[in-house]
Amino acid sequence: MSEGLQLDLKKPLDKMTAKELRELVLKQIPQITGASGLGKDELLVQIKEVLGIGGEEGVKATPYKTKILSMKSKMRDLRTKRAETAGEGERKAKEILRRKINKLKKRTRRLAKAS
Structure with missing residues (x-):
């Protein structure tokens, strides 16, 4: 969707806390609305959708x-x-x-x- 969107990330999206993700969305990704009421999983899905990062849906369950x-x-x-x-x-x-x-x-x- 947004090819020109560049984010300043200190660590990978999956390793960020929900609070850090909300802050990131509020400051750098104005396309996502209602970030303050979303959980970490929902935020990750929406951020990846906006950035065009696909593939994984949520956290994978370990076979062990x-x-x-x-x-x-x-x-x-x-x-x-x-x-x-x-x-x-x-x-x-x-x-x-x-x-x-x-x-x-x-x-x-x-x-x-x-x-």
Whole structure:
């Protein structure tokens, strides 16, 4: 639509917050009206439409979503177990639980990044 429209972006549109996107629309893209009442997803769709950037509709779902969710539930269980273990004699058990939680967090991040 607007081939001559140049935007001064400090970071990619997808990484911007809703507040930053609203500010961008109000200052640099007068074609979009009602930006103050829109959410981030709606703003992204409208900005991409005006700029002629197409292809993706919303955020893509990761194929590993069920695996990630099961790992996160396991982490919650481990955290409650760690909170229940109290006392100085249980230090080793707490350390083991902490490491397991840490490994699960790393795995979930890797899976999310892989998608």
